[in-house]
Amino acid sequence: MLTNSRLVHQFHDHDRCINAALASAYSLCAEKNARMTAIRESVLRLLWQSHQPLGAYQLQDQLSRLLNKPVAPATIYRAVDFLLGLGLIHRIASLNAFISCPFPNSEHSNLFMICTDCGSVAEVAHNTVNGLLQTICDKANFTLQSQSLELFGQCPQCSSDGEDSSHG
Amino acid sequence: MLTNSRLVHQFHDHDRCINAALASAYSLCAEKNARMTAIRESVLRLLWQSHQPLGAYQLQDQLSRLLNKPVAPATIYRAVDFLLGLGLIHRIASLNAFISCPFPNSEHSNLFMICTDCGSVAEVAHNTVNGLLQTICDKANFTLQSQSLELFGQCPQCSSDGEDSSHG
DNA sequence: ATATGATACGTTATAATATTACATTAATAA
DNA sequence: TTATTAATGTAATATTATAACGTATCATAT
Ligand SMILES: [Zn+2]
Ligand SMILES: [Zn+2]
Ligand SMILES: [Zn+2]
Ligand SMILES: [Zn+2]
DSSP: OEEOHHHHHSOOOHHHHHHHHHHHHHHHHHHHTOOOOHHHHHHHHHHTSSSSOBOHHHHHHHHHHHHTSOOOHHHHHHHHHHHHHHTSEEEEGGGTEEEEOSOOSSOOOOEEEEETTTOOEEEEEOHHHHHHHHHHHHHTTOEEEEEEEEEEEEOHHHHHHTSOOOOO | OEEOHHHHHSOOOHHHHHHHHHHHHHHHHHHHTOOOOHHHHHHHHHHTSSSSOBOHHHHHHHHHHHHTSOOOHHHHHHHHHHHHHHTSEEEEGGGTEEEEOSOOSSOOOOEEEEETTTOOEEEEEOHHHHHHHHHHHHHTTOEEEEEEEEEEEEOHHHHHHTSOOOOO
16 A cells, blocks of 8 residues: 555655656656656646646646746646646546556555545545455446546544543 | 446446445435435436436536536536535546446445546445554554545456457 | 415526537647 | 657637526415
8 A cells, every 4th residue: 555644644754755856857857858848847847836636727827827828728738638648647527536546656546535624635546445446347347447546534643633622 | 345346347237236325315315304306306316317427517418408408517516515525426536527336325435446448437345455554553643534546457358358258 | 265384386597517619839850 | 960759838619507586486374
């Protein structure tokens, strides 16, 4: 199992997250002969600001502020498509939003734990889950190609915030 | 495990699906003191035309044709919200579409197998999957509230259509 | 039966998300 | 250089979803 759950839900040195992500991104581009342009890197950095997803139009606003000039939706969707293609980010279907991938190198299919209170999203790559889903599909003669697994609830932080604290 | 996979992917008496669904719907409404109005029933029937999901604007077109008068998006979204609330239908986030629920009576959390070729969607309620996800969330101290599990690939029909038939 | 309040619906406008098409520029290859 | 491909600029439009407010219908109590 591979997850960034601890990182997401605890105070941590986020610059390390960013640096690791950028390094991965550049090495992946080198490997696949893909071009990490200024816009694409900016969008990736914006998505790495935090462990929360951003929608296309939030990215538009932020990039436009960053570049100090108007940016069209197409620009965002292009950058996002590029990053999705390399597996550097993921799309959260239920949120119409995009999130940076904490382990873009590994082959994995993704499971997201989405906090409906604070908006944080942790990613989990879990072989047992994936194996089980594969088995289910096999039994149904369904040829599994890809998946979107999104779990909603409260992250550790938000769970404990909402706890009954009368027992102190 | 509970699934309508066989039904969805094989020729079957679909009128039975429809009748069972309508009966469930009415008994659920009775139980919960909810009103199954004409519009709501129409939308439910439209979603039961097949085992494929429909988008809000497809429903709008079809309902408007059915009633022979214009129907506004709000009308559709209201009906859909009502049906979602009763668990009579589900929303497929990755498709922005709605699908009839084959077993609305049972408490279940849903897993969908979506055929990217023919568009059919089968639903699976699987205790082992749900238990496993619950365990994962417990370990991460994540309070699981709900989930959206969507699998993409080829259904049995479409898989065999695409098979290499040279070995015969 | 009639008044009351709650629910559902009609209607219009608008917000939010995503794609298309085509012109222009920049990078790479021949 | 020139040809070719890839990326971006720009404008328009398509698709999905919600908001606001008035009207009609239904349930219930008097
Ligand atoms: Zn971090
Ligand atoms: Zn949280
Ligand atoms: Zn059927
Ligand atoms: Zn269901």
